[in-house]
Amino acid sequence: MNLRWLLVLWVFPVAFCSGEDLFDIKPVADGVYAAIAKPAFRVNSNAAIILLDDGVLVVDTHSKPSAARALIEQIKGLTPKPVKFVVNTHFHYDHYQGNEAYPSAWPGGIEIISSEATRANIQRLGIPRMQNEIVTLPGQITSLKNDLAKASTAEQKNKIQYNIRQAEAYLGELKTMQVTLPTLTFERSLILYRPSRRVEILWLGRAHTDGDVFVFLPKEKVLVTGDAMQGRTPFMGDSYPYEWIQTLDAAEKLDFDFVIGGHGDVMHGKERFELWKRYFQDLLDQTASAYSQGASLDDAKKTVSEFLIKKYADKFDPAFPQSVLGNISKAYQVIALAR
Numbered sequence: 001m002n003l004r005w006l007l008v009l010w011v012f013p014v015a016f017c018s019g020e021d022l023f024d025i026k027p028v029a030d031g032v033y034a035a036i037a038k039p040a041f042r043v044n045s046n047a048a049i050i051l052l053d054d055g056v057l058v059v060d061t062h063s064k065p066s067a068a069r070a071l072i073e074q075i076k077g078l079t080p081k082p083v084k085f086v087v088n089t090h091f092h093y094d095h096y097q098g099n100e101a102y103p104s105a106w107p108g109g110i111e112i113i114s115s116e117a118t119r120a121n122i123q124r125l126g127i128p129r130m131q132n133e134i135v136t137l138p139g140q141i142t143s144l145k146n147d148l149a150k151a152s153t154a155e156q157k158n159k160i161q162y163n164i165r166q167a168e169a170y171l172g173e174l175k176t177m178q179v180t181l182p183t184l185t186f187e188r189s190l191i192l193y194r195p196s197r198r199v200e201i202l203w204l205g206r207a208h209t210d211g212d213v214f215v216f217l218p219k220e221k222v223l224v225t226g227d228a229m230q231g232r233t234p235f236m237g238d239s240y241p242y243e244w245i246q247t248l249d250a251a252e253k254l255d256f257d258f259v260i261g262g263h264g265d266v267m268h269g270k271e272r273f274e275l276w277k278r279y280f281q282d283l284l285d286q287t288a289s290a291y292s293q294g295a296s297l298d299d300a301k302k303t304v305s306e307f308l309i310k311k312y313a314d315k316f317d318p319a320f321p322q323s324v325l326g327n328i329s330k331a332y333q334v335i336a337l338a339r
């Protein structure tokens with residue numbers, strides 16, 4: 001822990017000790033921080049906090065405005081500078097639904113930046129998904145309440161009660177949310193030039209979605225990746241698996257040492273990029289081979305997961321054996337003739 005960090009803790013203890021403290025703030029380079037999200041009922045993305053000469057740039061806004069507000073309090077503990085730029089790496093709910101907190105905190109002074117594709121995706125897909133959640137979440141809360149009635153141990157009861165409280169609070173936030181779209185979009189790259197720092201916001205190809213952007217700090221050798229590269233098992237539901245491999249190749253051409261992903265801890269170097277590329281290639285090859293032998297989706301899930309779990313389970317998070325099934329469905333859907 002360096003002196004500056006001690007000073008931050010000493011001067012702003014409230015922000016770091018409050019119950020609202022949803023993120024662990026980790027210094028990555030001078031004036032660059034990773035906000036690593038703690039577990040929550042609806043997952044919050046990590047954020048990157050990049051201090052500029054005249055303001056702050058924040059990457060991603062989590063699943064709800066209250067989480068973004070909690071991070072804003074933590075940012076105020078790091079710097080008196082205002083947040084001027086917010087970047088949405090892609091359109092998934094856990095990366096943009098907190099957007100409204102920033103213009104609320106700094107009215108008139110915020111640009112929310114994304115690729116053109118991400119802005120369109122929020123309108124076409126993000127908003128209906130959010131509205132669907134408002135309609136379906138009460139049913140999930142009812143089934144949690146049924147589980148609570150059946151729970152036998154105090155520990156189980158506490159856990160379920162906690163989830164019910166979180167779900168009800170989340171539902172309340174969704175109902176009052178002001179969907180806040182990006183205000184500044186680009187197709188390939190947008191570069192911020194400041195005397196002390198250069199921030200490159202880059203679209204390098206389709207990957208986790210068609211609109212993923214990377215935020216690259218060439219001088220500090222830091223790359224912020226959203227969910228195109230993160231610490232857990234890749235989520236592939238909206239992805240372009242073959243192109244994702246090429247996009248990771250393009251990202252690896254950048255000169256970086258530290259990677260702030262959308263989830264999980266700060267990563268180092270390019271090792272995990274290589275791991276994901278091998279994993280995608282194996283997933284696609286194995287699924288194609290199963291399909292070419294006439295396998296149904298259920299057959300493919302069985303044989304391909306066996307192969308992938310054996311080879312990769314110890315390299316991903318504990319949920320890998322379940323997550324891999326969704327990835328096999330996606331690969332099958334990409335490869336198989338739609339009927």
Ligand SMILES: [Zn+2]
Binds near residue numbers: 208
């Ligand atoms: Zn995502």
